Amino acid sequence: MVKNRLIASIIVRDGRVVQSEQFKHTNVIHYDAIHAIDNFTRWSVDEIVLINVSRDSSGQQKFKELLSYVTRKCFVPITAGGWINELDYGLSLISSGSDKILINTALYENPKMVQQLIERLGKQCIVASIDYRYINDAPIVCIDRGEKSIGIDPVSWANQLDSMGVGEIYLNCIDRDGKRKGYDLNILGEICHAVSIPVIAFGGVFRWKHLLEGIQAGADAVAAANIFHYTEHATKKAKRFLKEAGVNIREPRFIN
Amino acid sequence: MENTCIGIVDYDAGNIQSVINALDHIGVNNRLVSNPEHLVEFDGLIIPGVGAFDDAMYSLAKKGLIDGLNAIKGTKPVLGICLGMQVLCESSDEGSQAGLGWINAKVKKIEASNSKIKVPHMGWNQVNNTFDPLFEDIPNHSDFYFVHSFCVVSEDKELVQCSSEHGGTFTSAFVKDDVYGVQFHPEKSQDHGLTLLTNFIKVCHGKK
Numbered sequence: 001m002v003k004n005r006l007i008a009s010i011i012v013r014d015g016r017v018v019q020s021e022q023f024k025h026t027n028v029i030h031y032d033a034i035h036a037i038d039n040f041t042r043w044s045v046d047e048i049v050l051i052n053v054s055r056d057s058s059g060q061q062k063f064k065e066l067l068s069y070v071t072r073k074c075f076v077p078i079t080a081g082g083w084i085n086e087l088d089y090g091l092s093l094i095s096s097g098s099d100k101i102l103i104n105t106a107l108y109e110n111p112k113m114v115q116q117l118i119e120r121l122g123k124q125c126i127v128a129s130i131d132y133r134y135i136n137d138a139p140i141v142c143i144d145r146g147e148k149s150i151g152i153d154p155v156s157w158a159n160q161l162d163s164m165g166v167g168e169i170y171l172n173c174i175d176r177d178g179k180r181k182g183y184d185l186n187i188l189g190e191i192c193h194a195v196s197i198p199v200i201a202f203g204g205v206f207r208w209k210h211l212l213e214g215i216q217a218g219a220d221a222v223a224a225a226n227i228f229h230y231t232e233h234a235t236k237k238a239k240r241f242l243k244e245a246g247v248n249i250r251e252p253r254f255i256n
Numbered sequence: 257m258e259n260t261c262i263g264i265v266d267y268d269a270g271n272i273q274s275v276i277n278a279l280d281h282i283g284v285n286n287r288l289v290s291n292p293e294h295l296v297e298f299d300g301l302i303i304p305g306v307g308a309f310d311d312a313m314y315s316l317a318k319k320g321l322i323d324g325l326n327a328i329k330g331t332k333p334v335l336g337i338c339l340g341m342q343v344l345c346e347s348s349d350e351g352s353q354a355g356l357g358w359i360n361a362k363v364k365k366i367e368a369s370n371s372k373i374k375v376p377h378m379g380w381n382q383v384n385n386t387f388d389p390l391f392e393d394i395p396n397h398s399d400f401y402f403v404h405s406f407c408v409v410s411e412d413k414e415l416v417q418c419s420s421e422h423g424g425t426f427t428s429a430f431v432k433d434d435v436y437g438v439q440f441h442p443e444k445s446q447d448h449g450l451t452l453l454t455n456f457i458k459v460c461h462g463k464k
Contacts, residue, residue: 001421002381003380041446075445076446077401099274124306196374197375250399
């Protein structure tokens, strides 16, 4: 059986690692992405997601350079995304060493480009990011870094993306982002049971038990960002906790 | 191994940079090769690959690499990774093109027998019944990283192979006369993956 995965998400703005709270990225974490990746992989993280949250598309080139630099010594799978608004840029992230690309806004605004990326790279390379927030108690998908509602609920959107042919879903409830309350388990569970592709839960992890709750809700992989930056041996400890709780996960160990 | 040079077969099938990064890290000379006449210059070849079977075969054919590879068959070790492993087989359910047919095996769709079996098979999974020299110094049942929707199935009792489970049992690695195939991505399987690539390079070095 394929194992559940623990994923470290690294959020960068203008080449620097930042903290995220409800999509406001104010706090610069004082070390660079290469050190974060180096530590997490040593502590047996299963996968890395690197997201560019720069305020405008001018950060594309710099992000690509960062990606080339960090992937030279990263021997676990890495997904890169943020500001993928052109076919060539999406393809260039793969040739810069990324294994998969994360797409959000273009899924809605430029599905033709997404289709071309699927054809060129194969569906397993395309991770569909879904951000949603509660508006009048109803979960609604938002694009453009969470700023623009598209008026569709996340479960229907996940089903549409599955039919569109993406390879994975990366699910984030904006209200939970950086709020330390754990994942939004109801929507997560619904989507995991609705789609045929793997689902990655993200947003709100503050305790290791939040990761466990995500897996119990049906997530194939669980991701977190902020929490991993502030704990020594963080990803190894998180995996140890999951393993002891009976989760089928790759052995936590120190890997040189 | 300083004088050993590995050719990475470049047929526009994605994900090549990860293989280059891993070989650079190990410290072995490596170059991309897309001209069939240059295949003879290397001590060993890696056929990487992510994507669709027919596209891969068309692309290999267009560059003259099908004839080129057939011409060097048996003269040096070859390692196919993921789709690169599948093209070594006879055929695939994914497409209508013939594979290289070096290995007596077929490529089948992974069966999603229940809702817990998701396709693509994506993530870390155990590799069982490992064989030397490719898996030397790697514990049996170690985890490697997989990403694929089709898998190799062989009835050939003579074929040395490892197995993994997802939906059913499939061939996760094989070897026949220094033709190696691995369904997982050693370049993305951390220390065990790098050890496996080092073992392959040692085989190439030994055959010089």
